Amino acid sequence: MYVENASAPARKPVTVPSLHAMKAEGRKIVMLTAYDASFATQVEQAGVDIALVGDSLGMVVQGHRSTLPVTLDQMVYHTAAVARGLSTTLLVTDVPFLADRDAAYALEAGARLVGEAGAAMLKIEGASPHILEAIHALTERVIPVCAHLGLTPQSVHKFGGFKIQGREHDAAERVYNEALAVQDAGADLLVLEGVPAALGERITKALKIPVIGIGAGPQCDGQVLVIYDMLGITPGKRPKFSKDFLAGRQSVSEAIAAYAADVRSGAFPAAEHSFN
Numbered sequence: 622m623y624v625e626n627a628s629a630p631a632r633k634p635v636t637v638p639s640l641h642a643m644k645a646e647g648r649k650i651v652m653l654t655a656y657d658a659s660f661a662t663q664v665e666q667a668g669v670d671i672a673l674v675g676d677s678l679g680m681v682v683q684g685h686r687s688t689l690p691v692t693l694d695q696m697v698y699h700t701a702a703v704a705r706g707l708s709t710t711l712l713v714t715d716v717p718f719l720a721d722r723d724a725a726y727a728l729e730a731g732a733r734l735v736g737e738a739g740a741a742m743l744k745i746e747g748a749s750p751h752i753l754e755a756i757h758a759l760t761e762r763v764i765p766v767c768a769h770l771g772l773t774p775q776s777v778h779k780f781g782g783f784k785i786q787g788r789e790h791d792a793a794e795r796v797y798n799e800a801l802a803v804q805d806a807g808a809d810l811l812v813l814e815g816v817p818a819a820l821g822e823r824i825t826k827a828l829k830i831p832v833i834g835i836g837a838g839p840q841c842d843g844q845v846l847v848i849y850d851m852l853g854i855t856p857g858k859r860p861k862f863s864k865d866f867l868a869g870r871q872s873v874s875e876a877i878a879a880y881a882a883d884v885r886s887g888a889f890p891a892a893e894h895s896f897n
């Protein structure tokens with residue numbers, strides 16, 4: 622275990638079954654990205670439920686304009702670093718662009734990110750037939766999967782930018798049906814990004830698995846943000862759905878604790894962080 626965490630107060634480990642229990646009991650799930658051991662320790666000590674090694678690291682750590690250049694080797698490197706900073710926080714890692722091109726590649730990613738680096742769950746964007754196959758192949762081999770729908774950043778070229786999805790009736794139906802499909806394929810969790818709040822609420826109510834929103838309104842079972850956005854240090858324009866929790870506070874740990882408290886109370890996201 623990472624030494625700075627050695628004196629952290631004990632809490633029960635967050636697990637896939639405990640996330641399902643949180644949805645059943647109406648307790649909000651708090652998720653935040655981390656890319657290294659020091660931030661992972663901050664996330665752990667603030668009592669965040671899930672740490673996400675997001676492929677957003679391609680943008681906020683590496684300085685690229687999209688998440689597409691991130692490699693599986695890089696995700697393994699960051700996941701192993703984050704794992705050393707955690708003890709009870711559930712560790713989810715993104716499968717990078719096209720590492721899920723078929724079930725065999727997805728299993729290779731699973732072997733490396735779970736077996737080698739220490740992730741507990743893989744997050745995969747989309748619901749096309751080959752992605753549903755990959756979700757099925759992984760979950761059949763007891764690697765839990767978090768699906769990711771709506772504004773899936775790896776689809777940036779198809780969408781023509783980081784654009785809110787599911788605004789028109791047909792597009793909303795498509796995202797809704799994809800959510801049912803990834804659940805049927807075996808996903809244990811869904812990240813729903815950049816969709817109108819009403820669609821976020823409808824999908825959250827329809828699914829048995831917990832739905833974590835980012836720009837998907839306040840009715841989701843939990844929320845996730847990119848940690849540099851909620852610390853106000855992202856260069857340039859932050860997404861509208863994010864909020865600077867360090868503003869007016871004294872430390873990173875206070876900011877993360879405030880984020881966790883606001884997600885749990887329902888104070889975040891407010892109307893200004895949601896789309897209609």
Ligand SMILES: Nc1nc(=O)c2c([nH]1)NC[C@@H]1CN(c3ccc(C(=O)N[C@@H](CCC(=O)O)C(=O)O)cc3)CN21
Pocket residue numbers: 676677680681688772774783784785815846847849850855859860861862
């Ligand atoms: N710093 C950072 N934060 C993120 O949330 C994030 C990343 N990077 N990188 C990977 C993806 C890209 N994401 C993004 C990036 C930009 C917008 C954005 O600017 N959206 C517009 C909405 C445009 C519309 O209305 O269609 C916005 O105003 O928020 C959204 C998601 C989410 N992820």
Ligand SMILES: CC(C)C(=O)C(=O)O
Pocket residue numbers: 654673674675676677678715812814835845846847
């Ligand atoms: C924004 C979250 C959901 C993500 O996928 C990432 O950080 O890469």
Ligand SMILES: [Mg+2]
Pocket residue numbers: 675676677688715774
């Ligand atoms: Mg991602």
